[in-house]
Amino acid sequence: MGNRVTREDFEWVYTEQPHTQRRKEILAKYPEIKTLMGPDPHLKWIVSGMVFMQLLACYLVKDLSWKWIFFWAYAFGGCINHSLTLAIHDISHNVAFGNKQARWNRWFAVFANLPIGIPYSASFKKYHIDHHRYLGGDSLDVDIPTDFEGWFFCTPLRKLLWLFLQPLFYSLRPLYVNPKAITRMEILNALVQFSIDLIIYYLWGLKPVIYLIAGTILCLGFHPISGHFIAEHYMFLKGYETYSYYGPLNWLTFNVGYHMEHHDFPSIPGCRLPMVKKIAAEYYDNLPHHQSWIRVLWDFVFDDTLGPYSRVKRLCKLAKES
Numbered sequence: 001m002g003n004r005v006t007r008e009d010f011e012w013v014y015t016e017q018p019h020t021q022r023r024k025e026i027l028a029k030y031p032e033i034k035t036l037m038g039p040d041p042h043l044k045w046i047v048s049g050m051v052f053m054q055l056l057a058c059y060l061v062k063d064l065s066w067k068w069i070f071f072w073a074y075a076f077g078g079c080i081n082h083s084l085t086l087a088i089h090d091i092s093h094n095v096a097f098g099n100k101q102a103r104w105n106r107w108f109a110v111f112a113n114l115p116i117g118i119p120y121s122a123s124f125k126k127y128h129i130d131h132h133r134y135l136g137g138d139s140l141d142v143d144i145p146t147d148f149e150g151w152f153f154c155t156p157l158r159k160l161l162w163l164f165l166q167p168l169f170y171s172l173r174p175l176y177v178n179p180k181a182i183t184r185m186e187i188l189n190a191l192v193q194f195s196i197d198l199i200i201y202y203l204w205g206l207k208p209v210i211y212l213i214a215g216t217i218l219c220l221g222f223h224p225i226s227g228h229f230i231a232e233h234y235m236f237l238k239g240y241e242t243y244s245y246y247g248p249l250n251w252l253t254f255n256v257g258y259h260m261e262h263h264d265f266p267s268i269p270g271c272r273l274p275m276v277k278k279i280a281a282e283y284y285d286n287l288p289h290h291q292s293w294i295r296v297l298w299d300f301v302f303d304d305t306l307g308p309y310s311r312v313k314r315l316c317k318l319a320k321e322s
Helices: 018-029 031-036 043-061 066-091 099-116 121-133 147-152 156-164 166-177 184-204 206-219 224-233 248-252 259-264 270-279 293-302
Strands: none
Touching: 018 031, 018 259, 031 270, 043 066, 043 099, 043 184, 043 206, 066 099, 066 121, 066 206, 066 224, 099 121, 099 184, 099 206, 121 184, 156 166, 156 293, 184 206, 224 248, 224 259, 224 293, 259 270
16 A cells, blocks of 8 residues: 655754744744743633533443444544643643642643543653753654654555554653653552542443543544644654644644744743734744645655654753753
């Protein structure tokens, strides 16, 4: 089903990531962008509504047949859970309660994690910092696929399988590429999560628990929303390592599509990233961007020049911890 992709290694570069310099230039020209930094006062209410919506769904699906459990998990619950993972992404940047309330942000991320069914938020926070600090960094940015992934998932059929298995690779890759000691917050995250899973099982049986976990796995795998995983940093054009998407699915994903803007200004919440693009339009309008996450997935699978190797890699020095 197609030929092996022509790329046989990552795109190695020997320059710093572009976001650092662009951030300096934009702030020098438009210092008012600093006023966009800080917490999003609406985020906690939106996320809380999504969590309680999923708890209500658990009650509503408890007597459904298994085929309808999986249908609603993919068509509805998984979309909410995927959206919650992106809320957790925003919360990891302290935009729910601000930098001065870091602990509140950590615990609110644990709360947002509850419908996902699997402990995720604390581990994500631990590694996501490195993704921003060492974008493309060899053995530091665990968002980069392994050499095995690049070598093996190189035909349309294998790349399609890789997209289905994305949740597995995203969860296991850090343990292989850049293992870190388990933190106290990760243990607490797991204890809270599994306690809620058990309470749901005790109240309404196994089907609601499967509904939550299956929705997470299915919608973080091969699903239109999952196009953002590929769209963000896979090199569709040589020389460009980060791409934005300005389409309607941003309404469901806390504007994660504004990804160039996010990496330029990670402390600005997703709800205000369109304002960054509007203020500094000349810095973004002429950069390549995606029109459709579904088209991204299609091109990734069927374009022989695209695959897990289509990533920029660089050698990074470890920053000194303050």
